Amino acid sequence: xxxxxxxxxxxxxxxxxxxxxxxxxxxxxxxxxxxxxxxxxxxxxxxxxxxxxxxxxxxxxxxxxxxxxxxxxxxxxxxxxxxxxxxxxxxxxxxxxxxxxxxxxxxxxxxxxxxxxxxxxxxxxxxxxxxxxxxxxxxxxxxxxxxxxxxxxxxxxxxxxxxxxxxxxxxxxxxxxxxxxxxxxxxxxxxxxxxxxxxxxxxxxxxxxxxxxxxxxxxxxxxxxxxxxxxxxxxxxxxxxxxxxxxxxxxxxxxxxxxxxxxxxxxxxxxxxxxxxxxxxxxxxxxxxxxxxxxxxxxxxxxx
Numbered sequence: 001x002x003x004x005x006x007x008x009x010x011x012x013x014x015x016x017x018x019x020x021x022x023x024x025x026x027x028x029x030x031x032x033x034x035x036x037x038x039x040x041x042x043x044x045x046x047x048x049x050x051x052x053x054x055x056x057x058x059x060x061x062x063x064x065x066x067x068x069x070x071x072x073x074x075x076x077x078x079x080x081x082x083x084x085x086x087x088x089x090x091x092x093x094x095x096x097x098x099x100x101x102x103x104x105x106x107x108x109x110x111x112x113x114x115x116x117x118x119x120x121x122x123x124x125x126x127x128x129x130x131x132x133x134x135x136x137x138x139x140x141x142x143x144x145x146x147x148x149x150x151x152x153x154x155x156x157x158x159x160x161x162x163x164x165x166x167x168x169x170x171x172x173x174x175x176x177x178x179x180x181x182x183x184x185x186x187x188x189x190x191x192x193x194x195x196x197x198x199x200x201x202x203x204x205x206x207x208x209x210x211x212x213x214x215x216x217x218x219x220x221x222x223x224x225x226x227x228x229x230x231x232x233x234x235x236x237x238x239x240x241x242x243x244x245x246x247x248x249x250x251x252x253x254x255x256x257x258x259x260x261x262x263x264x265x266x267x268x269x270x271x272x273x274x275x276x277x278x279x280x281x282x283x284x285x286x287x288x289x290x291x292x293x294x295x296x297x298x299x300x301x302x303x304x
Contacts, residue, residue: 010088011097013081016060018278022155022186023056024049025285026179030163032289033175036296039168044115047108048163051127054105055154059131061098063142065091066135070143070204078196078268102131116166123162130154143206147194148187156183178288181232184225185284188277191222195262196270219262226255229284236291244291251287255280 005013027048034040068084068091083089089097109124130150134141141150160179165171194201194208195218202211210218230252237248258280261273 005088010083014061014064014083014089014094014097015057016080018275019060019189020053020056021282021285022189022278023052023159025186025282026156026160026182027052027163029178029182029285029288030160030175031167032292033172033178034164034167036292037168041115041167044112044166045163047112047115048159048166050108051105051112051124052159052163054101054108055127055131058098058102058105059134061094061101062132063135064089065094065098066140070135070140070206078200078270080271098131102128105131112166116169120162120166123158127154127158142208145207145209145212147190148209151187151190152180152183155186156180177232177235181229181288182281182285184232185229186281188222188225189274189281191218191225192262192270192274192277194218195222196267196274219259222262223259226252226259233288233291236288236295239295240291241294244287244294247287247290251280251283254283 027045030048031040031045034045064082064084068082084091084094106124106128109120109127112120130141130153133139134147134150135143141147157176157179160182161171161175164175191210194210195215197206197208198210198215198218201208209221230248237245240248258273258276261270261276265273
């Protein structure tokens with residue numbers, strides 16, 4: 001066990017700051033879309049950022065606690081160190097922090113009811129339940145091959161579509177397609193994590209999709225997620241400027257380079273691939289935002 005870190009640094013690492021852009025990206029893209037369609041509202045946007053950020057931090061805290069309790073975080077762990085397993089934070093304190101952070105996320109969600117209807121209540125309940133059910137309960141989702149579905153829903157479809165909804169007062173096909181695109185690319189963060197931890201997860205009976213179908217499947221799954229994400233954005237690219245297309249081409253080259261790392265890296269080296277994949281999600285969000293803004297600049301009346 002390592003020497004104890006400072007309390008602040010321990011909590012910062014437990015929040016896993018490198019992963020947080022994955023929760024902020026769909027909210028950012030929804031806000032850009034709302035801006036381009038002339039329906040952007042600042043306060044609901046800020047509250048949506050609060051819900052997304054705090055819910056992910058709560059999920060990271062819960063994952064830290066429950067993986068320790070289930071024995072998934074062992075001494076031979078290949079990923080970044082976990083606060084409870086390393087003894088930086090006690091299990092009881094981490095569990096309390098999980099519920100406190102989740103409570104603040106729910107508070108932001110309740111404040112959104114002033115800007116939208118009661119239909120947000122079941123969405124908020126679903127988010128809160130998933131934060132806990134991902135690693136806990138009699139049927140933890142991450143331990144039964146459903147983690148990838150959770151990422152598509154809660155790091156793509158739900159945050160993007162409902163952030164757009166509380167501003168526009170309606171849903172749109174464009175917001176849905178963009179949410180699927182971003183959700184699929186975000187799933188690759190989990191794919192790399194599970195690809196790296198294949199042996200440890202199998203020993204802990206954590207049945208991720210990689211454990212169920214193998215590492216070869218993981219490499220194909222990663223590539224297909226990226227390709228489908230691009231295909232879903234393709235209708236927009238048909239109308240894009242040449243310089244925007246060049247940026248997307250450069251990004252796709254970067255994506256392929258990151259994918260190839262799965263063939264060359266092993267063990268802790270894959271933490272680099274994990275960071276590169278999270279970076280790619282944020283870059284893709286910025287490119288889609290830039291694409292939407294380029295349409296808006298040339299056509300101020302642009303409506304998706």
